[in-house]
Every structure is written in C-alpha cells, then in structure tokens.
Amino acid sequence: MDAAIIGLLGALLGAVLTYAFNRKNAWDTRLHETRIEAYRNFAAAAMEYRRAVMDEWFEGHDVDEKTVDDDVHRARGSAWSAYYGVGLLTSTNA
Numbered sequence: 001m002d003a004a005i006i007g008l009l010g011a012l013l014g015a016v017l018t019y020a021f022n023r024k025n026a027w028d029t030r031l032h033e034t035r036i037e038a039y040r041n042f043a044a045a046a047m048e049y050r051r052a053v054m055d056e057w058f059e060g061h062d063v064d065e066k067t068v069d070d071d072v073h074r075a076r077g078s079a080w081s082a083y084y085g086v087g088l089l090t091s092t093n094a
Helices: 002-060 068-091
Strands: none
Touching: 002 068
8 A cells, every 4th residue: 555655646746847847848948939039030120220221321322212222232131130030040150
C-alpha cells in the first residue's frame, strides 16, 4: 500500500512539474516572438522615417515633380526592412 501511495505522489509531482515547465516554455516563446515583431516594426518605421526625411529634403530643394526614383526609394526601404527582419531571425548581424 505504501508503494502505491509513493507511486501516486511521484506521478502527481511529475505531472505538476511538467505542467509548470511547459507553461514557462510557452511564456518564453510568446515573449521571444513579441520582441521579434517589435524589432521588425521598429526597423520598418525607421526606414519609413528615413524615406520621409528624404522626401522633405527633395521638397526643400525645389524637386517637386515625382520621379522614377521615388518608387525606387520606397522599394529600397521595403527591402531593407525585410532584411532587418531576416537578420533578427538568423545569426546575420544586421
């Protein structure tokens, strides 16, 4: 009878510890994903800010008409934002 109680308590303790470790692991995973998303959003916002500053500079220097370069600048900003996102997920130093 004592062996059955000890076995039951061991199984119960194992289940509680497994639950606690899995819960912490899930929390760490969510936190990691949230951080990556925040960094990716920051990189995209920084590139958009850079593009807006360049647009302002061109307006200040009387370059009012839209040029082909405007589309190139937007595409380059999008490419750099994507690159920073990849760098966050890999070992690349962005």
